Amino acid sequence: MTELSLAYIFHQQQLLVDENFQLPKVEKLASDLSFNTGDQVVARDLQNSEAIPDGLQLVPIRQLLQYWNTQQFEQASRAIQLLEWRRNHKFCSHCGEKTESHPTEFAMICPACHYHQYPRVQPCVITVITRGNDEILLAKNAKNTRNMYGLIAGFVEVGETLEEAVRRETEEEVGLKVKNIQYLASQPWPFPSNLMIAFKAEYADGDLKLQAEEISDAQFFKFDALPEIPFKGSIAHAMIMHVTEGSKVADDTKSWL
Ligand SMILES: [Zn+2]
Numbered sequence: 001m002t003e004l005s006l007a008y009i010f011h012q013q014q015l016l017v018d019e020n021f022q023l024p025k026v027e028k029l030a031s032d033l034s035f036n037t038g039d040q041v042v043a044r045d046l047q048n049s050e051a052i053p054d055g056l057q058l059v060p061i062r063q064l065l066q067y068w069n070t071q072q073f074e075q076a077s078r079a080i081q082l083l084e085w086r087r088n089h090k091f092c093s094h095c096g097e098k099t100e101s102h103p104t105e106f107a108m109i110c111p112a113c114h115y116h117q118y119p120r121v122q123p124c125v126i127t128v129i130t131r132g133n134d135e136i137l138l139a140k141n142a143k144n145t146r147n148m149y150g151l152i153a154g155f156v157e158v159g160e161t162l163e164e165a166v167r168r169e170t171e172e173e174v175g176l177k178v179k180n181i182q183y184l185a186s187q188p189w190p191f192p193s194n195l196m197i198a199f200k201a202e203y204a205d206g207d208l209k210l211q212a213e214e215i216s217d218a219q220f221f222k223f224d225a226l227p228e229i230p231f232k233g234s235i236a237h238a239m240i241m242h243v244t245e246g247s248k249v250a251d252d253t254k255s256w257l
Contacts, residue, residue, distance in 0.1 A: 008079035011046040014058040021067040043079035065233035077190040085119040121195045125165045126153040128239040131203035139218035149227045174218045175209030185250035187235040
């Protein structure tokens with residue numbers, strides 16, 4: 001009898017799970033992406049022409065955060081990023097030849113020029129800014145249609161330190177200067193391939209001046225009068241709870257989920 005593997009089967013940003021939000025078991029295919037964790041776990045894309053199997057459903061991966069523990073979410077996050085990377089590196093970016101998968105590591109190799117393409121993560125800083133002992137800066141993203149207030153975040157640029165990225169993003173998006181920047185925690189975020197690096201900082205100087213295309217509103221809120229904030233399971237939620245209620249953002253057991 002063929003041994004079955006647990007499968008992460010994605011369609012766009014959705015994952016195939018059963019009615020209890022658990023992964024299906026499937027027969028392994030040659031095209032599956034395997035994890036080198038020793039477990040029988042594979043990842044694959046659900047092709048557009050394929051029907052959703054009976055008893056299974058496609059659920060947005062963000063929603064699964066509510067039902068899964070950190071480890072499950074991180075493995076799914078890894079699966080989705082590796083599939084995306086493989087899909088986007090079918091050809092050598094150096095000479096244009098068709099690439100091949102490395103047999104044992106996550107690398108796409110060019111048979112012609114031997115250029116190796118590895119999966120990359122995009123570092124992204126996210127900052128929780130406080131003023132005095134009881135105020136937190138929260139901002140509404142201009143692209144978000146909900147009335148939700150989050151934190152200042154943005155990609156690290158080439159040649160920049162993380163602290164410089166925190167200062168630059170804060171100044172660009174809300175016109176404020178910050179001080180006492182301290183690292184808090186990190187979270188892999190597969191939309192599409194980010195590593196969220198969390199900092200806290202204190203307001204130093206300046207008046208709120210919003211970057212209209214990014215931020216539609218930003219205010220300092222009293223800790224006991226917060227607006228709607230990002231959902232539990234996101235690092236932003238944990239960071240806001242950390243400064244307003246003193247809860248942990250993360251520790252060695254990753255208890256922030
Ligand atoms: Zn090449």
